[in-house]
Amino acid sequence: MPLLRKPRDTTASTPPRAHWVVLAVVLSALALALGVEGYTHHLYGNSDYTGPPPGASAMVPREVSHGGPIINGGAGPGHRTAEPRPKTIALTFDDGPDPKWTPKILQVLDRHHVKATFFLLGNEVAAHPEVAREIVADGHEIGVHSFTHADLAAVPDWQRRMEVRESQLAIVGATGQSTSLFRPPFSSENNALDDAAWNVVRQAGEHGYLTVLTTRDSQDWQRGDIQQILRYSTPHGSQGQVLLMHDGGGSRADTVAALDRLIPVLQDKGWRVTTVSDAVGTGDPMRPGTWSDKAAGTALIVALKASHVVLLALTFLLYAAAFLTVLRAVILVVAARRHRRVRKRGWGPEMTGPVSVVVPAYNEELGIEATVRSLLDSDHPVEVIVVDDGSSDDTAQVVESLDLPEMVLVSTPNRGKAAALNTGISLARYDYVVMVDGDTVVEPETVRMLVQPFNDPLVGAVSGNAKVANRDGLLGLWQHIEYVVGFNLDRRLFDLARCMPTVPGAVGAFRRSALDRVGGVGRLTLAEDTDLTMSLASDGWRVVYEEQARAWTEAPATLGALWRQRYRWCYGTLQAMWRHRGTVFQRGAGGRFGRRGLGYLLLFQVLLPLFAPVVDVFALYGLVFLDPSRIMSVWLAFLSVQMFMGWIAFRLDRERAGALWSMPLQQFVYRQLMYLVVIQSVVTALAGVRLRWQRMDRYGSFATSREPASVAD
Incomplete structure (x- = not known):
């Protein structure tokens, strides 16, 4: 099936462009249908207005x-x-x-x-x-x-x-x-x-x-x-x-x-x-x-009826989207508060045994030193295994020059992140393996907090709390909000529902025996972290979220880089969902993950974004042809729900809520970009195009410092 093709079996260097033409045509057709419907039913109407008072009548015979x-x-x-x-x-x-x-x-x-x-x-x-x-x-x-x-x-x-x-x-x-x-x-x-x-x-x-x-x-x-x-x-x-x-x-x-x-x-x-x-x-x-007038009249009636059907369908979608948005907000907020109370109970006796940390690195010379130093500064005993995956820059030389104890450098030909991780896992000496990206800086307690949930023998993996470090610009702020409000609120819900779909590649921990049972990190998708997490869940392991295990990562600094990153994430997630679709029919923990986790992803991260541009078209229709004050009231109510969610999420994450000022702007630009990413990913997956790995540019936000300068709290 198209979604199962390996990312490196590439036959096309760029994704197809024809679907953007199709999308433009569809949205144009929708806009035309709504324009016709608005003109014929809402622009003038059949009111009892008697018309303007008579003017001059000098020309009337x-x-x-x-x-x-x-x-x-x-x-x-x-x-x-x-x-x-x-x-x-x-x-x-x-x-x-x-x-x-x-x-x-x-x-x-x-x-x-x-x-x-x-x-x-x-x-x-x-x-x-x-x-x-x-x-x-x-x-x-x-x-x-x-x-x-x-x-x-x-x-x-x-x-x-x-x-x-x-x-x-x-x-x-x-x-x-x-x-x-x-x-x-x-x-x-x-x-x-x-x-x-x-x-x-x-x-x-x-x-x-x-x-x-x-x-x-x-x-x-x-x-x-x-x-x-x-x-x-x-x-x-x-x-x-x-x-x-x-x-x-x-x-x-x-x-x-x-x-x-x-x-x-x-x-x-x-x-x-x-x-x-x-x-x-x-x-x-x-x-x-005449025959021509009959044909034209019939076509007109059909077109108007079709536009009315389109309006009814969009109205239904609008109400459905509004209901799902509010429902998701309520569920996430309730789950987040409950998750906080549950996590205060702790995991039992403190885990003190050493941990292996694997850092896959490809062209990470700008930030790899900060990553390694932050890991070795952990308040928990660690060994750090850096796997240089055939970098074309000086990544290996930078790591080698550090000459730090408890650090191992392994250089391999370029075979991709999954292969690099598997190499590091095979060299790990300890029972618990932490995986950290080469552009990530951890806090001293991060590793210690990550391994505490392994007190529970059913826990196979732990998701850390990834945070955006370079949040100075507007794009960085928007991603910061998304990480805190979107990703982390979702993870709290997934943790409570025991259906976590992703342990982020930026920071996560795994039980070595669980990794061995699922065959390590797979190479069949572009989202190796999601695929691995779903494999563990399918195997019956519990995956949890530890919000106190914070790690700071570089986010894309340009719209182009953001598009490439999210396109890979979304496409890879679709691949992983397709690979693990059978869990929906499983029993036990694997079936719970399939029905809850995959169902949530399908509904809120695939279907809802697919219909979102249509809802935006309808909103424009309302501003032009309906009562603009009502449309603005609905939008403000929607924004209020988002702001409330943001305030709750920032409070739970102990973040300063001042960043939320940019959320209204985020709805106009960032949200649309994420919708288009989902559309592009779905079309690419359905078309069976083999997508190349799209690596994010590095900016050296951390340099050699041990904490990101933008993080003051």
């Missing part, structure tokens, strides 16, 4: 402002208008179709044998095409009412044309019929037309539309009582009317009830209630749509 409510605003010097016949009411409905209220209104109309004209919103037609088809099937007329209920007088020409055209396409796609009737949102009577609104009417006429204004407004959008709707809807005299009501845009219960009472009243008074075209005497405004 007198024959229009004083004419009938049906306007042909086409090109030419004259503009024709028409009005319904006397004692005739053109019954019209705006803002639908609505899946709840439109069918109820259709039932009322059918019961009274009345036809009406429905001015439909394109986005609602796309969302509920079956309701639009029902309107047409019942013999009613339909007209265009824009796509999103935007104020067409206030938008650019291109957007105005798009609003009308897309609404027409949605109608054709849903019903197979096109229409020549049009009503702009927020329109009312002729004398309310200003220059901007007239421009909308004129452009609609140039495209073959008849604009239908109103003469009576039922005011049902006011959410008044039924009597008020009846009062506003009942005409005086005998002049023909165009009555405005609503079948969408909110609750229309009062509209349905008022309509059921209004129609009989009007009919009893001799009024004929009918459609716009019948009231005016024009020809049928509806005709079969």
